[in-house]
Amino acid sequence: MFQWLSQYNYDFALAAIPIQLLLLIFYCSRRNLPIRASYSFLWVMLANLAMTAFDLISCEMNEIWTEYPLWLMYVVNQGYFLGFILRGWALYDYTAEECHGYASLGKYLATLANVPAAVAVLLILSTPWTATIFHFTPDKGYYNCHLYPIIYFCTYFYIAMSLLCVFLRWKQTDFRLKMSMLGYNAVLIAGILLRKAFINTLVTSYFSILAILVIYLSAQNPDLYRDRATHLFNKDAFDKIGREFRRKRTAFHCITVTADNYASAKVLYGYQQIENAIGLIGRWMIDSFRDYYVFYYGHGEFLMLQKGKFEDHREQIIHELNTRFAHPWKGEGTEVSLSMSSMVLPYEILPEEMEQIDDLVEFAFGKTYMENKKGNKVFSKDIVTDLYRREAVEMALAKALEDRRIEVYLQPIYSMEEHRIIGAEALARLKDPELGFIPPDEFVRVAERTGDIMELGRQVFERVCEFLATGQPQRLGIRKINVNLSPAQCRNDQLAAELSAISDRHGVPLSLIDFEITETSIEDYLLIQKQMLRLQEKGAEFSLDDFGTGTSNLIRLLNLPIHIVKLDMYIVQSYFSGKTGILPDMVRMFHNAHVGVVAEGIETAEMKEELAGIGCDYQQGYYYSRPVPPEEFIAYLETVQLS
Structure with missing residues (x-):
């Protein structure tokens, strides 16, 4: 020893x-x-x-x-x-x-x-x-x-x-x-x-x-800051590097690189081949752009970062990326073709706070393809304004949900057989003290992105139940109010229980409700089928909204307990503009399946009469009324129903 x-x-x-x-x-x-x-x-x-x-x-x-x-x-x-x-x-x-x-x-x-x-x-x-x-x-x-x-x-x-x-x-x-x-x-x-x-x-x-x-x-x-598949830096690494650069006033710029067909290529080539290809892309980017730090965000999205303001070599970088992505990515047991979009985020448009820079990068990934289609290669302040608008809407929506300020407007549904208003669709509306009226398409997209769509759906349904609890709609001949269910809500296993609890609290039977789902909602077919059957047992009915905008299997759709299909406004407008004559065939097809048809987007008396001749059972559109608040809807019903 x-x-x-x-x-x-x-x-x-x-x-x-x-x-x-x-x-x-x-x-x-x-x-x-x-x-x-x-x-x-x-x-x-x-x-x-x-x-x-x-x-x-x-x-x-x-x-x-x-x-x-x-x-x-x-x-x-x-x-x-x-x-x-x-x-x-x-x-x-x-x-x-x-x-x-x-x-x-x-x-x-x-x-x-x-x-x-x-x-x-x-x-x-x-x-x-x-x-x-x-x-x-x-x-x-x-x-x-x-x-x-x-x-x-x-x-x-x-x-x-x-x-x-x-x-x-x-x-x-x-x-x-x-x-x-x-x-x-x-x-x-x-x-x-x-x-x-x-x-x-x-x-x-x-x-x-x-x-x-x-x-x-x-x-x-x-390894906390590396992507396992590509060995590139990950999103957390960009956050830490960006924070230090921002804190020390170090100028830097970024380039977003997005594999546009990543999702479809994953289905076509399989998971392993795509992962191999992503690894090849990562190694090529490191070897080709040694002055850049390269990050992989997942889903075919890369970010390149370099110190400096990016002035002279912009065209060269974009050209190199386009040239390489024009050829397949080949490796051992791998040959994958991927299309690519890229955009530059100059230093001048980067926000002060790193959280906002992170949001801008995520926003840029989503905008890169469309901006490239327009011929844009560099993000400008005008494009970034969209991000600030989205953040403002996000805050406005969160505050409105917290204060329970979500409103419901109603648009009438007209029965061609009875020649009167028999129902209405409930539509969410948001009016912010600072932003004013926010279009529903805008705040619904934000709600889906942030996860607020679940609470938004609950509050809309609560407003509908409060309206029905007054008894006024039923007195004026309204049989059902249509309520939209988002795809996210349909994936909630507790959906039926939550909606039943709300309706019970207001003493409103679910037989007064017609839930509208979209083709996207049935991706998890067994789950949505289970939810629909639970609600159907309590008296609720279901309609398929915006038919024609998705790619779902028609047989699977018709096997669900759907009693009405609402044809998307685009199909109706295409028929009247002469682009396609498929609308009458679609109506006959659904009638043969014993399913009623609602035509959306009715704007003129001519459209009303022609669609009646084709056989559409119900109609909805500005010809009858724009979506209006509940009190205006009641006043409208009192006028048209009595006349």
Whole structure:
């Protein structure tokens, strides 16, 4: 067994060294984020390794110091103390960078915080001549001097500064990162206390490596910021890099690259071939555009980022992308053709806040194809205005749902057989104090994107039940109110229970409701069938809305409990404009299947009469009435029904 010269227990320090070496090798073999926090963490690991190595070496050499040159003894011990100070400062620097604590500390306090480390380094370097930290004498050998406590003062100081940064940025820092920062600082404090309690056991390095592991696992593992399939940076990586660039006023621009036919290609080629092709694209982009950071957002969407304002080489980049995507992506067992759209996001249009930049990138992916079709290759401020409008609508919708200000307008449905209004379609409306009237197509799309569509549907149904609970519509001959169900609502397994609870609360039987679903809603056929049967048992009926806009299997549609099909307005208008004469055949087809037909978009008396001759059972459109508030609808009914 190896015999150590000193009385120190090295077990913990020796255990820390291989762990630190493995972490360093793995960390440096990966592509890390080009941000200061990553470099600070690397300095933490290097300083800790140096501190541990010099600690072991100096402890042994100090026992036989007379056998070595005095200058070498000073260098070895200085190496330990410098590593100790640098590790403490680097941990503080990492914390301040990761939680953006420097901004909260302010310029002067952040600068002053470096003074203790600078003073300690100067004292350590000067100690061979000043004997401030440690010294060697013939009778004592190595011993600590009067300013030795500054070493531990620096450690306590930088732990305190780290915690101050965390608490100053408490609300702005996510929970995982906060717990990580509190955790590794607590580990460091525990290590220092145990070192003082067990003076002959070198535990500082061991607890330092535990703190480093906490940081690595929670925030600095390079794989947290890489897409597994492509090995490119992911969306989280862009968020961190973008935040640092924005915070430090570093100009940068982005290029969105979208595989337009990704979804259809995935069906055609299969998942594995598409993933292989995406990997080939990623590697080609890294090799071809070395000045860019490349990110993969999934679903065939790539983002390229480069420092600078992007002025001279715009056409060259776009040309290279177009030229390469014009050819198949070939690899081992892979040959995939993908079409591509790309757009430049110049620095000038990027918002100040990173959250808004993230939204802009997502918005850009959705707009790239259409803008390319128009000949646009660069996003302008006019295009970005659409994003700001969408965000404003999103906030307006959220506030309206919170305040329960969603209104319901009603548009009459006319029976050709009875020659009177027998029903109405309930349509959601939103009027914001600042934005004014927001078109339904606009806020419904926003609701589907944000997930608010579920609550929107519930509030619309509640308004309808409140209206029916008055008894006025029934008194004036209204048999049913049609209520739209979104595809998202139809995927809710608790839909039937939720709607039944609302109708029961208002004392309104579901037999007064005709739910409208679209072809998109039946993608999960078994689930929607189950929901429809549950509601049908309580008396509700179902119509198929906007027929002709989807691609669903007609047999599957007719196997659902649907009693009416509403022909999309486009089909009706195409018939009257002479583009297609298929409308009469569609009416006959549904009649043969014992399904009634509603024609939407009726605007003139001529349209009314001709559609009646074709055999449409019901009609709906501006010829009868625009959608109106409930009180106006009642007044309208009182006028037309009595006449």
